[in-house]
Amino acid sequence: MERRVYFVTTNEGKLREARIVLGKYGFRVEAVNARKLELQSESLEEVVSFAAAQLVGKVAEPFVVEDAGLFIQSLGGFPGPYSSYVYRTLGVKGVLKLLEGVEDRRAKFVSVSALCFQGETRTFKGEIEGTISFEARGSAGFGFDPIFIPDGYDLTFAEMALQLKCEISHRARSLSALANHLLRVRDFSSNFKPGYV
């Protein structure tokens, strides 16, 4: 039986990563470019659950909606759930400027992936701890990748091979948990039909 998953995003970088991570579990990822309203909330779980609820019945299943954010400790977790707005407005340079003269550079990336399948929505969380670099480095990846150094490495995400980012990242962790769950429920499900739209 073909293992297909529909991934709702307009972000090419996320799509590439979802294909690598979910591909390891034997899933073929189809991109879905569906319009959804973005809830403004401090909780990534609420943001993805709200987005997923709007798409049930409109998008083929099983489908995945993912939302992520960069949480900087010395800024009280900012930009967190507002990361995409801050990326578009302040950008990487603006965030580095906010941290000028700041010694505590600890930060984490958090990803929450929602899975909608057979009338149920479940969320899976993944996190990676690290630090914010003093300057932007590297050209791979997207978003804040050039300024995030995961713990245990000297490289920013943007200096790493994508395969390595996809082994350790917040998104890799939330999507791996989702894939393990989906493999379990799918195998026990008698009426599974890949994609009904």
Ligand code: IMP
């Ligand atoms: P979104 O709301 O999930 O699309 O992501 C919010 C913002 O966080 C994005 O616009 C990126 O700037 C940033 N972001 C999320 N995930 C990553 C990542 O894996 N690397 C770098 N930046 C990321």
